[in-house]
Amino acid sequence: MDLYLPIAELSVNVFVFLAMGAAVGFLSGMFGVGGGFLITPLLIFSGIPSAVAVGTGAAQTVASSVSGAIAQYRRNNVDVKMGFLLLMGGIVGAIIGVQVVKLLRQIGQFDLFISLAYVFFLGSIGTLMMIESLNAVRRSFSANQATTAIRRSHHNWIHGLPLKMRFHRSRLYISAIPPVMIGAFVGLLGAIMGVGGGFIMVPAMIYLLRMRTGLVIGTSLFQILFVTAATTVLQTTQNYNVDIVLALILMVGGVIGAQFGAVAGEKLKGEQLRFLLAGLVILVCLRMGWDLVVMPTELFSISGITGGSH
């Protein structure tokens, strides 16, 4: 069944994109990740203009983070004050990011930029995860279960910053600058790459802000929900690149796939999952990088004045 997408201005096969949404939903359910970093490249590979892929990715992330955020809030796993600071930073980052998207589309470098961003972030994070999971697998084989004490030095450079605030929920007394900066960076990435940004924010909150893991998950979901919602609105007003029809198809496929993915994920061990996820991340990275380094069959491209690449 073909459906004409109003914003992408293409006729696509609904089942192909339902399947794509379901596949990514399966993987995100299995690995417990947002899936934005998978759906956006897949959309680009399948011929959706990259700007539309990014805008639609943001809308889809809203759908996949909303119920998680509410559940975490109910379990009192959200540090609202911290979340609010992250959110403020995130919205500033998103505003800048959307403008960056607009500018890059005008000068015709958006495709390049998004490929570089993906290659870089997926490459580095995939590699680190791969190393970590291999080490974990090796350790579990050698049966050395001695857990090293958590290094949690209470004083790092973060504590030297001004504007200190007390975060009761997280039992922290730190400067407001790092949360805002982290939020802004993640918001910027979200707008440019069409991702939620949990893969950056979660480690940053754990190791820079020294927050408890449980709180980190809840608070980051809270931030991701609102920032991706804000990004969606910003993208529609600035770049007109959110395709509701496409987003809806992906969401439907995604939520169904996620159910089966979660079941499959329970059958695998944590380090196996992380190893597989790392492999997947690296594959996407390589696929993106391949297009950058291999001589394209067609050196020319045409586009309208604001973008919408071909």
Add this chain to the structure above:
Amino acid sequence: MGLRELNESVRVWWTEVRASEVGRIFTVRNIALAVAAVLIVLAIAFSWPKSEKAPQPKSPSESAAKAPAKPQPAPETQPKAKSEPGTITTTPPLATAPARRGTSVGRETVEADVSTRSVSITSNFSGTEIVVFGAVDDSHQETAEAGIYDVVVVVEGTQVPLVARRKSNVAGIWINTESVKFERVPSYYAIASTRPIEEIADERVLRTQQIGFTHVPMMPDPTTKSQLKEKELEQFRDAVIRLKKDDGLFIKKPYGVAFIGKALFRTSIDLPANVPVGPLTTKVYLFRDGSLLADYEAHVTLQREGMEAFLHSFAFDRPFLYGLFAVFLAVTAGLAASAFFRRRGGAH
């Protein structure tokens, strides 16, 4: 079950990671991020196109950026009269035309029309076909096969500005380096004829009438024109034609027009699924012995309809509300999914 569980698995995922392990990773990651930022800045600096030194956000392109990127359909503003067949214009025989025999000199005219005056793009639009048919008035042709007349049918979309870019290898990476901005390029151009147009008339006639891909008006923007050699410009122009052909937006059917009787002819023109929305102009040219006898113009409107028109104008006319609606839809979908799967007890 649902995204709640999905989220639960995130939590498990992270709590399972022993803090010391990730702590070690994170320092590496931290360094990597810093290197990344530097690399990306360098990459952008590298990739900045030389031919567009000043992105001039305040130039006309800014206003173009504000306005929707696509040609506006504006279905209501399309005057009704425009979809009526145009007027007959008899072109006086060109002075350079070869001498014509017989009594028919300059007497024939052509009339034509299009099967569908208004094509609507709806949610299930996957391309369509329009039939252009017409007749030669005062035909001196005995049979359809006589081949005295040549008919060329050109269907042209609106002329829009377009940027063509060329990639080149910079430090091992293929990036857009040169670009040419064309002020007006037809968004769609289909040409059907009784035989290849080169056989129908000579270069000069085709050029004056702007028939054929190579004669499509494609003026580069004055600012980029001066910076490029004519030969390079030609490459860009060829590339635009080639890419438009690949997209199915430039179509050539050298034997697409067929005479059915001594006066009647018809052709079908494909409108692919990606045809840009906007009015189409259909021009029919009647040739005999290499000279243009008459031409005729008809119009086709191509507009979004139904859900398609609604969503598109929603997105471009009320972008803020559209954005809120998209968020609302996403939130509803997420909540509905989690509620549904929770009630079912999950897929455990």
